[in-house]
Amino acid sequence: MRIVLDVMGGDRPPIELIQGGIAAAERWGIDILFAGDERIIRDVLSQEKVAPVGRFDVLPCTQVIQMDDPPVRSVREKQDASLVRGIEAVRDGAADGFVSPGNTGAVAAASLLILGRTARIPRPALTTSIPTLADAPVTLLDVGANSDCTSDHLLHFALMGTTYARDVLGRVDPSVGLLNIGTEPGKGNRLATETYELLSKSPLHFVGNVEPHQLLFERPADVVVSDGFSGNIFLKTLEGGTSAFNGILKRSIRQSLAAKIGALLMRSAFSAVREALSYRRYGGAPLLGVDGVVVIGHGRSDAEAITSAIDVARREIEADLLGRFRAALEGWKTDGS
Amino acid sequence: MRIVLDVMGGDRPPIELIQGGIAAAERWGIDILFAGDERIIRDVLSQEKVAPVGRFDVLPCTQVIQMDDPPVRSVREKQDASLVRGIEAVRDGAADGFVSPGNTGAVAAASLLILGRTARIPRPALTTSIPTLADAPVTLLDVGANSDCTSDHLLHFALMGTTYARDVLGRVDPSVGLLNIGTEPGKGNRLATETYELLSKSPLHFVGNVEPHQLLFERPADVVVSDGFSGNIFLKTLEGGTSAFNGILKRSIRQSLAAKIGALLMRSAFSAVREALSYRRYGGAPLLGVDGVVVIGHGRSDAEAITSAIDVARREIEADLLGRFRAALEGWKTDGS
Numbered sequence: 001m002r003i004v005l006d007v008m009g010g011d012r013p014p015i016e017l018i019q020g021g022i023a024a025a026e027r028w029g030i031d032i033l034f035a036g037d038e039r040i041i042r043d044v045l046s047q048e049k050v051a052p053v054g055r056f057d058v059l060p061c062t063q064v065i066q067m068d069d070p071p072v073r074s075v076r077e078k079q080d081a082s083l084v085r086g087i088e089a090v091r092d093g094a095a096d097g098f099v100s101p102g103n104t105g106a107v108a109a110a111s112l113l114i115l116g117r118t119a120r121i122p123r124p125a126l127t128t129s130i131p132t133l134a135d136a137p138v139t140l141l142d143v144g145a146n147s148d149c150t151s152d153h154l155l156h157f158a159l160m161g162t163t164y165a166r167d168v169l170g171r172v173d174p175s176v177g178l179l180n181i182g183t184e185p186g187k188g189n190r191l192a193t194e195t196y197e198l199l200s201k202s203p204l205h206f207v208g209n210v211e212p213h214q215l216l217f218e219r220p221a222d223v224v225v226s227d228g229f230s231g232n233i234f235l236k237t238l239e240g241g242t243s244a245f246n247g248i249l250k251r252s253i254r255q256s257l258a259a260k261i262g263a264l265l266m267r268s269a270f271s272a273v274r275e276a277l278s279y280r281r282y283g284g285a286p287l288l289g290v291d292g293v294v295v296i297g298h299g300r301s302d303a304e305a306i307t308s309a310i311d312v313a314r315r316e317i318e319a320d321l322l323g324r325f326r327a328a329l330e331g332w333k334t335d336g337s
Numbered sequence: 338m339r340i341v342l343d344v345m346g347g348d349r350p351p352i353e354l355i356q357g358g359i360a361a362a363e364r365w366g367i368d369i370l371f372a373g374d375e376r377i378i379r380d381v382l383s384q385e386k387v388a389p390v391g392r393f394d395v396l397p398c399t400q401v402i403q404m405d406d407p408p409v410r411s412v413r414e415k416q417d418a419s420l421v422r423g424i425e426a427v428r429d430g431a432a433d434g435f436v437s438p439g440n441t442g443a444v445a446a447a448s449l450l451i452l453g454r455t456a457r458i459p460r461p462a463l464t465t466s467i468p469t470l471a472d473a474p475v476t477l478l479d480v481g482a483n484s485d486c487t488s489d490h491l492l493h494f495a496l497m498g499t500t501y502a503r504d505v506l507g508r509v510d511p512s513v514g515l516l517n518i519g520t521e522p523g524k525g526n527r528l529a530t531e532t533y534e535l536l537s538k539s540p541l542h543f544v545g546n547v548e549p550h551q552l553l554f555e556r557p558a559d560v561v562v563s564d565g566f567s568g569n570i571f572l573k574t575l576e577g578g579t580s581a582f583n584g585i586l587k588r589s590i591r592q593s594l595a596a597k598i599g600a601l602l603m604r605s606a607f608s609a610v611r612e613a614l615s616y617r618r619y620g621g622a623p624l625l626g627v628d629g630v631v632v633i634g635h636g637r638s639d640a641e642a643i644t645s646a647i648d649v650a651r652r653e654i655e656a657d658l659l660g661r662f663r664a665a666l667e668g669w670k671t672d673g674s
Contacts, residue, residue, distance in 0.1 A: 068521075070521075132581075133581055133584050133585065133588075144518060147518070147525055147526035147527075147529070148526045148527050179570070181481060181484070181565075181566060181569040181570060181573065184405075184407075188484055188566060189484035189485045189564075189565075189566040190484075190485050192484070192566070211573055211577075212570060212573040212574040212576075212577040212578075213573055213576060213577030213580070214577075215577070216577045216578065216580075216581040217577070217580075217581065217584070227526075228518075228526075229518060229525060229526040229529070229567065230566065230567055230570050232518040233516070233518060233549060233567050233570050233571055233574070234570055234574050236518065236548055236549040236550055237549040237570070237571050237574040237575050237578065238574050238577075238578045239549075239550060240548075240549040240550030240551075240552070240553045240554070240575075241549075241553065241574065241575040241578035241579050241582075242578050242579065242581075242582045243550070243553075243554075244469075244470055244553040244554065244579075245578075245579045245582045245583070245610065246582070247470050247554070248470065248609070248610045248613050249606060249607070249610050251470075252605070252606035252607075252609035252610060253603065253606050255606075255609075256605055256606060258602040258603075258605070259602060259603045259605060259606040261599070261602050262598070262599040262600065262601065262602030262603035262604075262606070263599065263603060263606075264599065265595045265596060265598050265599025265602065266590065266595075266596045266599035266600060266603065267599075268589070268593055268595070268596060269586060269589035269590050269592075269593060269596040269599070269600075270586070270589075272585070272589035272592075273582065273585045273586050273589060276585045
């Protein structure tokens with residue numbers, strides 16, 4: 001198995017990402033193709049005392065798509081960007097999967113443009129693991145690939161999420177919920193009520209509407225579907241809200257000596273919370289529905305997070321997720337029944 | 338000034354809500370009309386040694402709309418509910434405003450049915466104060482009155498939010514942002530891009546897109562507008578995310594003696610955070626755009642929260658907010674220019 005890693009375009013320097021790739025290769029015995037600035041990659045590989053042949057190889061690229069580049073235009077204009085060349089390597093069979101901590105919109109655009117969609121999936125979905133107070137995380141999709149969705153898109157997200165949860169995460173008969181602003185049937189906007197209908201009639205294990213609080217505390221479903229706009233608002237508010245809580249707490253700690261001492265004594269508890277909420281733990285977000293394995297890491301990914309993101313891609317490839325999608329879609333009528 | 342308080346239908350017992358009403362009356366020299374079970378209200382008033390005449394009066398009602406009653410149907414069927422009779426008192430001029438910690442959907446439905454909309458506002462909006470790490474909160478609307486919105490609705494939310502922030506909250510030339518999943522123009526779903534266009538052409542002080550994290554940390558605008566679905570997802574994720582953070586922290590504290598002692602020393606810091614994030618601080622959520630002053634308290638409102646919610650109504654009435662809306666709408670063309 002060979003995974004191409006885009007080492008440019010993340011928030012952290014390429015060296016950290018390359019180290020994450022080396023660690024993943026050594027842990028799971030896979031090959032890594034590093035896409036990016038050839039000199040930097042060869043320097044790091046020699047520093048880390050690994051040979052740039054066989055297990056490790058270089059895909060030299062001269063351009064970089066930055067975090068704030070306009071997705072579609074940058075993909076069209078920067079044809080020698082590591083993000084573009086890496087995805088082309090998957091299309092051409094030079095690699096089995098692609099991992100990047102770069103510009104999410106650009107990875108999604110390049111994946112659609114270069115790989116296209118998996119048979120009969122109308123839209124890809126960015127899929128992420130949301131930590132909960134129950135032991136396991138919830139698989140949430142779409143968290144940002146498609147801002148405007150129809151109920152048919154969400155139905156297919158539910159099918160992909162179910163397949164992913166079963167065949168990659170090992171859940172038995174995964175349950176599916178719908179992200180909504182109330183639990184009763186009929187709650188929410190037009191898209192939510194239409195999707196509720198479709199999911200109820202589908203053969204999927206649909207358990208109803210899921211509110212944000214409930215998702216985090218009760219984990220009422222293995223998979224939760226959402227349009228990409230609301231899903232991204234959920235994700236960004238969760239990240240923003242927990243850092244705000246942390247920020248206000250830090251400010252109050254600074255105002256009292258007792259609290260400062262208390263915070264020192266609570267160090268392990270605080271780091272347990274950080275660990276529980278960390279994106280590092282669940283690694284990357286698979287872009288499901290494109291015709292190739294593509295995993296997007298958090299922009300702030302360090303070596304450890306990159307290793308996790310590569311693991312996500314590795315497990316997808318091992319489970320032959322794309323083949324499973326094709327199998328699940330056979331005999332699946334367009335009305336979802 | 339006379340405000341009718343619905344003392345039934347909240348999560349807390351009527352006695353606490355009545356006490357909140359008495360405190361508000363005494364603090365600001367206003368009259369309170371208590372709507373609900375006559376015997377309970379008279380009992381509490383006599384316990385609290387206040388006379389049920391003049392400053393305090395009773396609007397006896399025999400029915401209650403519960404938190405989980407279906408909004409529209411319960412308003413139609415329970416004609417003697419405190420929530421319905423209280424809003425009728427505003428329509429009939431027996432009170433200047435209505436406050437309820439009850440079923441949000443039912444208050445919104447009854448307000449539309451009984452009071453109707455303020456001249457030319459196409460949709461009412463539930464408006465709330467979001468605590469931020471900057472000193473002041475952000476006024477966010479709509480957080481749940483309308484799940485399906487057009488850009489014209491959001492434009493009018495921006496006008497109402499601007500008027501509210503200026504005339505009730507005292508902000509000078511209030512700035513307006515659009516809740517979105519990216520800051521650049523053109524980001525978001527169709528509704529967001531259309532609304533961005535409309536707001537840019539409007540005479541309002543529009544400052545662009547606002548992401549959740551930025552809203553909480555930088556307070557980039559006085560007022561932020563959203564459709565009711567995304568706004569409610571934001572609000573519920575913020576509440577759920579901060580309680581989840583708290584929940585994970587508590588669980589880790591229980592696992593270590595040092596952390597337990599640390600938590601004791603940090604008690605004041607924790608209560609500062611709770612205070613900063615508390616719904617009690619900002620009281621109720623005004624339902625702007627209906628033809629009468631209506632404020633919805635949090636379902637969990639205790640006496641203190643009810644006093645704050647009454648204060649919100651009182652300030653709206655004092656500022657003649659409805660008159661200000663009418664004035665702002667004169668000379669406002671339908672395209673927002």
